[in-house]
Amino acid sequence: MAKQSTAKKTVPQKPVAEVHNAQPAKEKSAAPNLDRLIHERLRLGIISALAANESLTFSDLKNLMNTTDGNLSVHARKLEEAGYISCTKFFEGRLPKTEYKLTAAGRSALENYVSHMESLIKQMRNS
Amino acid sequence: MKPIPLVPKPQTEPPALHDRAMDNLRYIRETMERATAFTGISGFGSIAIGITALLACVIAAQQATFNGWIAVWFAEGLISLLIAGWSMDRKARAIDMPLGSGPGRKAVFSLTPPMIAGGLLTIMLVQAGLTNVIPGVWLLLYGTGVITGGMYSVRVVPIMGICLMALGALALFSPAYSNWFMAAGFGGLHLVFGAIIVRKYGG
Secondary structure (H helix, E strand, C coil): CCCCCCCCCCCCCCCCCCCCCCCCCCCCCCCCCCCHHHHCHHHHHHHHHHHCCCCEEHHHHHHHHCCCHHHHHHHHHHHHHCCCEEEEEEEECCEEEEEEEECHHHHHHHHHHHHHHHHHHHHHHHC | CCCCCCCCCCCCCCHHHHHHHHHHHHHHHHHHHHHHHHHCCCHHHHHHHHHHHHHHHHHHHCCCCHHHHHHHHHHHHHHHHHHHHHHHHHHHHCCCCCCCCHHHHHHHHHHHHHHHHHHHHHHHHHHCCCHHHHHHHHHHHHHHHHHHHCCCCCCHHHHHHHHHHHHHHHHHHCHHHHHHHHHHHHHHHHHHHHHHHHHHHCC
């Protein structure tokens, strides 16, 4: 639970917690155990795009998500801190490149999220 | 007179949550499809098509009759379709998420119309005796398909389509060299752009 210092990390961390209760009270009754970390649109998009590719560079993701540098890097950082994606930096010639990959934890988080949404839909149909 | 009763209408199930869940799933699927189409084109497949096209060029140039020439290219067309289908399927299968199914469909939709147009035009051009414009027409139409199919892909793909169209235009106006333009277009461009995709976009 403790907030990690944002010091440089080389190894992708283990997922801090599967469930991030950023706003515990608000939607708790309707959607318990919702993974807030990937519920956010852009972060969900990053995870989905990476689930469909072995790896994507920062600029690939930026084009795909149609977003700005700042926005993307903030959200990618959040996912990286949770251990959902891993990030490697390297040089191609003189150009610095950042490459993102989905980790096993990230993949299972997405799968959980998808099945969560599916069960929500099923509940509504049955009631 | 009578005060309007402020009774809330009987609440139907709140649609918001349900709709949002559907919307989220749709968003995931669309993003994955977009991201797959992004690099779904197989560079190795393109190189293989380039090699077979160069071979076809050599064999076709040795044919004494026009019928022999067109039969060789027809066979090459079938072979390259098979290579393209197989290599894209392999690249798509590398993703073990059941949601991804977009890239093949996109490629088929963008390439089929110009191919049908090309087939019909070829029949008419043969009947009209205008066989020497056929290579130019093929290159131009294939180029349009690659441009439209490549719009959502990495930038090199539509650039390849533009190069194909340029070669097609040259082939139309200088039919004497049309075999060379075929070799450069269907062979050379596939090799060059295939190599770029392999190097920069992982296979």
